Amino acid sequence: xxxxxxxxxxxxxxxxxxxxxxxxxxxxxxxxxxxxxxxxxxxxxxxxxxxxxxxxxxxxxxxxxxxxxxxxxxxxxxxxxxxxxxxxxxxxxxxxxxxxxxxxxxxxxxxxxxxxxxxxxxxxxxxxxxxxxxxxxxxxxxxxxxxxxxxxxxxxxxxxxxxxxxxxxxxxxxxxxxxxxxxxxxxxxxxxxxxxxxxxxxxxxxxxxxxxxxxxxxxxxxxxxxxxxxxxxxxxxxxxxxxxxxxxxxxxxxxxxxxxxxxxxxxxxxxxxxxxxxxxxxxxxxxxxxxxxxxxxxxxxxxxxxxxxxxxxxxxxxxxxxxxxxxxxxxxxxxxxxxxxxxxxxxxxxxxxxxxxxxxxxxxxxxxxxxxxxxxxxxxxxxxxxxxxxxxxxxxxxxxxxxxxxxxxxxxxxxxxxxxxxxxxxxxxxxxxxxxxxxxxxxxxxxxxxxxxx
Amino acid sequence: xxxxxxxxxxxxxxxxxxxxxxxxxxxxxxxxxxxxxxxxxxxxxxxxxxxxxxxxxxxxxxxxxxxxxxxxxxxxxxxxxxxxxxxxxxxxxxxxxxxxxxxxxxxxxxxxxxxxxxxxxxxxxxxxxxxxxxxxxxxxxxxxxxxxxxxxxxxxxxxxxxxxxxxxxxxxxxxxxxxxxxxxxxxxxxxxxxxxxxxxxxxxxxxxxxxxxxxxxxxxxxxxxxxxxxxxxxxxxxxxxxxxxxxxxxxxxxxxxxxxxxxxxxxxxxxxxxxxxxxxxxxxxxxxxxxxxxxxxxxxxxxxxxxxxxxxxxxxxxxxxxxxxxxxxxxxxxxxxxxxxxxxxxxxxxxxxxxxxxxxxxxxxxxxxxxxxxxxxxxxxxxxxxxxxxxxxxxxxxxxxxxxxxxxxxxxxxxxxxxxxxxxxxxxxxxxxxxxxxxxxxxxxxxxxxxxxx
Numbered sequence: 085x086x087x088x089x090x091x092x093x094x095x096x097x098x099x100x101x102x103x104x105x106x107x108x109x110x111x112x113x114x115x116x117x118x119x120x121x122x123x124x125x126x127x128x129x130x131x132x133x134x135x136x137x138x139x140x141x142x143x144x145x146x147x148x149x150x151x152x153x154x155x156x157x158x159x160x161x162x163x164x165x166x167x168x169x170x171x172x173x174x175x176x177x178x179x180x181x182x183x184x185x186x187x188x189x190x191x192x193x194x195x196x197x198x199x200x201x202x203x204x205x206x207x208x209x210x211x212x213x214x215x216x217x218x219x220x221x222x223x224x225x226x227x228x229x230x231x232x233x234x235x236x237x238x239x240x241x242x243x244x245x246x247x248x249x250x251x252x253x254x255x256x257x258x259x260x261x262x263x264x265x266x267x268x269x270x271x272x273x274x275x276x277x278x279x280x281x282x283x284x285x286x287x288x289x290x291x292x293x294x295x296x297x298x299x300x301x302x303x304x305x306x307x308x309x310x311x312x313x314x315x316x317x318x319x320x321x322x323x324x325x326x327x328x329x330x331x332x333x334x335x336x337x338x339x340x341x342x343x344x345x346x347x348x349x350x351x352x353x354x355x356x357x358x359x360x361x362x363x364x365x366x367x368x369x370x371x372x373x374x375x376x377x378x379x380x381x382x383x384x385x386x387x388x389x390x391x392x393x394x395x396x397x398x399x400x401x402x403x404x405x406x407x408x409x410x411x412x413x414x415x416x417x418x419x420x421x422x423x424x425x426x427x428x429x430x431x432x433x434x435x436x437x438x439x440x441x442x443x444x445x446x447x448x449x450x451x452x453x454x455x456x457x458x459x460x461x462x463x464x465x466x467x468x469x470x471x472x473x474x475x476x477x478x479x480x481x482x483x484x485x486x487x488x489x490x491x492x493x494x495x496x497x498x499x500x501x502x503x504x505x506x507x508x509x510x511x512x513x514x515x516x517x518x519x520x521x522x523x524x525x526x527x528x529x530x531x532x533x534x535x536x537x538x
Numbered sequence: 539x540x541x542x543x544x545x546x547x548x549x550x551x552x553x554x555x556x557x558x559x560x561x562x563x564x565x566x567x568x569x570x571x572x573x574x575x576x577x578x579x580x581x582x583x584x585x586x587x588x589x590x591x592x593x594x595x596x597x598x599x600x601x602x603x604x605x606x607x608x609x610x611x612x613x614x615x616x617x618x619x620x621x622x623x624x625x626x627x628x629x630x631x632x633x634x635x636x637x638x639x640x641x642x643x644x645x646x647x648x649x650x651x652x653x654x655x656x657x658x659x660x661x662x663x664x665x666x667x668x669x670x671x672x673x674x675x676x677x678x679x680x681x682x683x684x685x686x687x688x689x690x691x692x693x694x695x696x697x698x699x700x701x702x703x704x705x706x707x708x709x710x711x712x713x714x715x716x717x718x719x720x721x722x723x724x725x726x727x728x729x730x731x732x733x734x735x736x737x738x739x740x741x742x743x744x745x746x747x748x749x750x751x752x753x754x755x756x757x758x759x760x761x762x763x764x765x766x767x768x769x770x771x772x773x774x775x776x777x778x779x780x781x782x783x784x785x786x787x788x789x790x791x792x793x794x795x796x797x798x799x800x801x802x803x804x805x806x807x808x809x810x811x812x813x814x815x816x817x818x819x820x821x822x823x824x825x826x827x828x829x830x831x832x833x834x835x836x837x838x839x840x841x842x843x844x845x846x847x848x849x850x851x852x853x854x855x856x857x858x859x860x861x862x863x864x865x866x867x868x869x870x871x872x873x874x875x876x877x878x879x880x881x882x883x884x885x886x887x888x889x890x891x892x893x894x895x896x897x898x899x900x901x902x903x904x905x906x907x908x909x910x911x912x913x914x915x916x917x918x919x920x921x922x923x924x925x926x927x928x929x930x931x932x933x934x935x936x937x938x939x940x941x942x943x944x945x946x947x948x949x950x951x952x953x954x955x956x957x958x959x960x961x962x963x964x965x966x967x968x969x970x971x972x973x974x975x976x977x978x979x980x981x982x983x984x985x986x987x988x989x990x991x992x
Contacts, residue, residue: 119750121768153769244733251730258712258729258771275712275729276705279698296573312796314575315607315789317712317771334788335769341792342766345799352806353876353965354869360877364898368905371873375906375939376913378869382862383917390858403857404844407864407973408836414868415808415832415966419825422807423814444818451822452829459830463837485829511807511965512869519861 091122099126103134108141116146120153128156132167139168147172148179151188157359159191166196174203177212183228183336186215223307224300226340227321227330230254233261236270236288240281247278256333258317262291269295269320269328297322300329307332308340347507348429352422354510378516385520392527395534405464406526409481412456413488413522414515420445420492421514428496428506442493449489450482457482472537480529487525488518545576553580557588562595570600574607582610586621593622601626602633605642611813613645620650628657631666637682637790640669677761678754680794681775681784684708687715690724690742694735701732710787712771716745723749723774723782751776754783761786762794801961802883806876808964832970839974846981849988859918860980863935866910867942867976868969874899874946875968882950882960896947903943904936911936926991934983941979942972 095114102111115123127138127150139147154161165173165188177185177200189197189212201209211229218224232250234243243260251257260278262271271291281290297320298307311319311334321330346358354374361367389396396403427441457478465474492514496506549568556565569577581592581604593601608615619627619642631639631654643651643666655663665683672678686704688697697714705711714732716725725745735744751774752761765773765788775784800812808828815821843850850857881895911932919928946968950960 119768155767248733251733257733279702279705279711312789312792313609314573317788334771334792335766338766338788338792338795341795341799345795345803349799349803349806349876349880352803353873355873355876357876357880360881362898364901364905367877367898367902368909371870371902371906372909374873375866375869375910379862379866379910379913380917382865385861385865386858386921389861390855393854393858396854396857400847400850400854400857401844403850403854404840404847407839407843407860407977408833410861410864411836411839411966411970411973412829412833414969415829416825418807418966419809419828422803422809422811423821426803426811427814444816444821447818448821448825451818452825455822455826456829456833459833463834467840512865512872515868515969516865519865523861 091118091126096126100130100134103130103137103141106137108137111141115142120150123150124154128154135164135167139172144172144175145179147176151176151180152184158188161188162191162196165192165200170199171203174200178204178208181228181230182208182211182215183226183330186212186225190216218300221304222300223298223302223304223321223332224330226304226307226336227300227332228336229330231259231261231318231320231331232257233263233267233328234287235264236262236286236291238287239283240278240285240287240290241283243273243287244278244283247275256318256331259320259331261295261320261328261331262287263328267327269297269322269326271295272320295320297328298332299324304340305344308337308344311337312341347505348425351505351508352418352425352511354512374510374512378512381513381516382519385516385523388520388523389527392531395527395531398534401468402527402530405460405477406523408460409477409484409526410519410522412460412481413484413518416449416452416485417488417492417514417518418511420449420489421496421509421511422492424493425496425507425509428500438497442490442497445489445493446486449486452489453482453485456485472533476529476533477526480526483529484518484522484525487521488514491518491521545572545580550580554584554588557584557591557595560591562591565595569596574604577604578608582608589618589621593626598626598629599633601630605630605634606638612642615642616645616650619646619654624653625657628654632658632662635682635684636662636665636669637680637784640666640679644670672754675758676754677752677756677758677775677786678784680758680761680790681754681786682790683784685713685715685772685774685785686711687717687721687782688741689718690716690740690745692741693737694732694739694741694744695737697727697741698732698737701729710772710785713774713785715749715774715782715785716741717782721781723751723776723780725749726774749774751782752786753778758794759798762791762798765791766795801959802879805959805962806872806879806965808966828964828966832966835967835970836973839970839977842974842977843981846985849981849985852988855922856981856984859914859931860977862914863931863938863980864973864976866914866935867938867972870903870906870939871942871946871968871972872965874903874943875950875963875965876946878947879950879961879963882954892951896944896951899943899947900940903940906943907936907939910939926987930983930987931980934980937983938972938976938979941975942968945972945975 099111099114102114130138151161168176177189189200192200201212215224230253232247232254234246247257247260258275260273260275261269262273264270271293272295273287273291277290296310296314298310300321300323307319316334318331318333320328321332323329350356350358355371361370424441424445460481461474461478464477465471468474495509495514499509500506553565553568556568584592605615622630631643643654646654655666669678684707686701686708688700701711701714712729714727714729715723716727718724725747726749727741727745731744750764750768752764754775754777761773770788772785772787774782775786777783804810804812809825815824878895878899914935915928915932918931919925922928949963949968953963954960
């Protein structure tokens, strides 16, 4: 029968009961039989006493394999290292894939980090120290240093021999990279190429060239785009001198894609949905900065409305429709924001100039505003039995929607110019500024026509 | 030197010039030297005359490889088949990976589809017909039927032999699936396992069990989650009887993840950002339904405000702050919506009951509303030199924000209950309803206290 999970709740309970009753042998047998992802899921549910037992029951290799699959945030995982005997922690770090270990060690206190590194073989310590220097969100920060590289003067047979030897350590063995004596990247082979070519064929004759690679300082989003476009399983990373120094695997890229899309969504919503606190106090604390900030910004709208008190006193009915204009403009502005932020993020559109994008949004706003304005004029005209009044309000809506559309397009452009992420403009910022402009346009338009007719 | 693209604009121009001058040989050499992704990118830029030449210059195998990598929408690609001689089109379809061909053929007219299928080998036609029946967004719709399967009674040596033979056709050769005589899935091996085990070892002794698999009717999002969690490169698909019928590759899953995240973002923004028309008319047409719909819904808010005309006439200053209350509530409602839609989508939270989620959002709203209310009371109290008035408005804001928070949480729950996607609730729907409730709460609160004091 097909299965969608490998562990039943009963199995889980059984495994934890072995841990409780300190049956190391039974625990090891049942636990190590699981996929590392499920081992990690169970580990994350344990308390400190239980974890301390696991540290004694599992070898550093077994622990390292499991830690490679752990889904908790690295600033949490680093605390587990502190629970272990330092030498054991260092051994676990040594057994993990370097990129995963570095992700976690980035959150270790300097004192702890130095202790672990001193207990590691010198070469591994140097490698980890080197990788800790790569900037967050670059290729260097997500790359792995475990890959298979050979030289071009080997035969398929000897390459297969190397593969067999290195297969257990490398994170992916699907690609075999060909380097020269200076470690410059020369070509690439897939296992498929090795299997379908003659055993005596020379690697340099059958390797694929040129190889696509990314610079170690490349932005992780660019790397994700390349892997997506070309359907690669992995992509080599080179330093500025062209030396191959690592690979980025597709599973790391999936994490990048998830992270970026959660950020875009959070940006638009004005609240971080990636790390959701279950405690309402913490949730409120996260939302308060924007909430209070926008409330203060909203004072400007109140000021504008207060300017028109004399006008409003002449006929309070005009207040009736202000919310509809603000709502329609805010809505238009948010749509324009989402479209513009997406366009800016989509590098394919780089040819399209910023000016053209703004002009397009203005035109789109004009069209949406025109039809919304007509509908609004009809509604208000019929309601108030006053066609002139309806037309004035329809005109105000047309202007307000058009301007909000331009606003929603300009804000991400400005954010980008300021060196921020264009997708970090919250919809609420657009609608708050749009409220201000709508109030000005709404009462301003009415004022002008009022003066004309009275 | 490292490179981030393989083709220079000059190379591209050169290739197109060969096509223009009908130099088939030179074109083939330069074009086929490119990665299929880049071949496809160039193909997408050509006009019909140029495409017709390519159909003559490239073999169905070469054309099929390139079509596997094409990024245009399938309803566009299907038109290219119509430009080809039917037999050539059928041959290209035959050479493509079945899942990719099926994606495109789903958009073919019945007459064209039948013609292609008649020209295909019977077995391939049956397979394509079968896959066309799988429901959109299920495992069946995205699976590939090109994979390597062996039986357990073989040795590593004979398995490697099978691999070599099938390597050229299979979409991934990283996993080798072990099936019994009834094609039931028994186990799985990675190429790594084959390479690191003795040539004479029996497959059934070294294969990994149990194998995780997904049912052919499983939702594609669930499949994506499994591949993400377990860091798989591919996942086998079984029919309800447990027979293996296909695999889902990680690159198909990346497309699913992109699609789903674009949908979530589009849902919140109330505009589809996945297919952005460059023409403002088309863009406006896409946004008009929501815009006009929400404008009509906004009439309710106007009605509510009109109810309070007598109250407003007593002191028009109270109108000054209505926009701030509506803005703050709309903002709170949108944040609550984004958080709730994410929680609902995140299956890990299933244990948490709906009631608890609503209670949490209400509490979060109360806390945010409390601090916003105090700030609002201070602002309005100082401005109007009237502390009582400030406190009344602060109370109104507290109530409005809390209720909007609950609203933002309830709407996605209701959408889900109605069988729709919880992430399809636009922020603008929440803020429009929130405007209505805010107007009621704002003027209602003032009315109550007005009656108390006058």
